[in-house]
Amino acid sequence: MGLKYTTIVRNVKYSRIEINPSGEVRVIVPPTQNPGELVQIKQAWIRKKLEEIDAIRNQFNGFENKLLLNGDFYEVIEGEEFSVNPKFKVVILPEGNLKVLKRWLKNQLRKELDFKVRLFASIIGVKYRKVYIRFQKTKWASCSRKGNLSLNLMLTALPESLRDYVVIHELAHLEEPRHSKRFWEIVGAYYPDYKKAETELKKYWLLLEWNEIWKSLRNV
Template sequence: MGLKYISIVRNVKYPRIEIKPSGEVKVIIPPSTDPEELVRLKREWIEKKLGEIKGLKSQFKDLSDKLLLNGEFFEVVAGEEFSVNSKFKVVVLPENDLKILRGWLKDQLRKELDFKVRLFASILGVKYRKVYIRFQRTKWASCSKKGNLSFNLMLMALPEGLRDYVIIHELTHLREPKHTKRFWETVGLYYQDYKGAEIELRKYWLLLGWNEVWKSLKSVE
């Protein structure tokens, strides 16, 4: 049985394969490249990743309507006054107004970043310019050539330790712009289990791709 995929031709130097949380496989290739050959070579890897997605989705299928926050799932209920109860894992939302929740999430992340970006930058011996918070389509965070840092609001879904890793990762780019051996050696000095963190980030990215609350938050104006 053939493996279903979408072939996209772009002016890229190297071909690559993207697998979406939905299980959709995209093969992005430069002109004059045979996608069939690439899929054949990477078939075992693709099928492994699709199996991981299927298993993870089955494990968390009953939690897609709960807010993923700090690595845990919170029930979102209607109430008169906004509150977040970490002990009972409940968010009370007046009139289901997601603007309130989005604003609270952004405030929480802003407070954390204001402290930790400054702290880790001092430890790493780097200087940055501005810090932005916004939804990003494909990344947890990014670092511009000018030294500006942009963090995805969905970082609030992660456990705090993983947010620390993302901050350290981006600040390290101010010393080593590309993912060279030296880059990973530097990251490893300040976050030893960076390989495990990368695996966890991929898992949470999938969970957020299925999470109805975060999907709705993205559409709030």
């Protein structure tokens, strides 16, 4: 059975293939390239990625309407007073007010990362300027040339160990801006299991793209 894909022709230097969380394959090519040839060459890779997406979707089917928080799924129920119960994995939300939840998530992340960024920056031996927490469309975090860190509010969905990895990863960019061999040596010195962390981050990104509560939080 042939692979279904959408062709996008742009004035790009290099062709690329993108697969979104819904499994849609997009082939971006310059006007001079035949997209079918690229798909044929990358067919095995594309099928593997689609199988990985299906496997994750099947594993977590039914969790789309639960809040992903600290690596666990929380039931969100309406109640009189806002509270989060880690023991029973329940969030009580007054009148379904997502603004209250978003504010709480941001405050929790700010408290944790203000400490973690200072700690890891000191250990690695780098200096940063400011830390911003906001929703980001395509990245867990980013580091500007001026030394400012932008951290995605969706980091609260991750286990703490993965949040540590993201912070270390971005701070390492203050030593080496590119994803060069030296960069990964720096990261590996402080987070040896970084390859596994990268794989886990891709899984969690898919889960968040499918998650109805996190989709709603983006819009409040």
